[in-house]
Amino acid sequence: ETGVTQTPRHLVMGMTNKKSLKCEQHLGHNAMYWYKQSAKKPLELMFVYSLEERVENNSVPSRFSPECPNSSHLFLHLHTLQPEDSALYLCASSQNAGIETQYFGPGTRLLVL
């Protein structure tokens, strides 16, 4: 595996379900990111982790809970989501948090029913 991988690629869940999105980077980077991409809206940064410490939380509702157990893995735990949370969730990584190039995974397409 190379680059940034995300699983699952597609997810359908009910509003009462609990699920998790997984991201793994194979680039030796120290920073990881979660973005939300909704139709007709700009990409929105959700969270930034640097050396496994959360350095940015962009006013994300608590029904989204990130976890970064090490510099290669990033999770997004989902619970009691709303239909408006349906979107493409993109993970990215960079060498360090800052101006360095971010490398994106292919995303998880989430549908909340």
Place this chain on the structure above:
Amino acid sequence: AQSVTQLDSQVPVFEEAPVELRCNYSSSVSVYLFWYVQYPNQGLQLLLKYLSGSTLVKGINGFEAEFNKSQTSFHLRKPSVHISDTAEYFCAVTPGSGNTGKLIFGQGTTLQVKP
């Protein structure tokens, strides 16, 4: 705070024609500027970035962009497009200091290259 406006949501163009995708930004501090491309069913890929130095930046796949501070613009250009350039293009900015990696994106421009 920073914001980014991509002035065209869709740009149709014929193959081998030149193209310009427009991006304007707003910021009270200095910024760094980026263009990313997203092909169907893929994540974003960096095309080019402006950090400092020459205001004309060359990127991958024959794209270039010019930073214009007075007009707060960072338009993307390619002299001759190919069918394979059909994709979504995103302009983004990040503050020049105190940066935690937060990229602020525009809404995107869909480039449709027709044969």
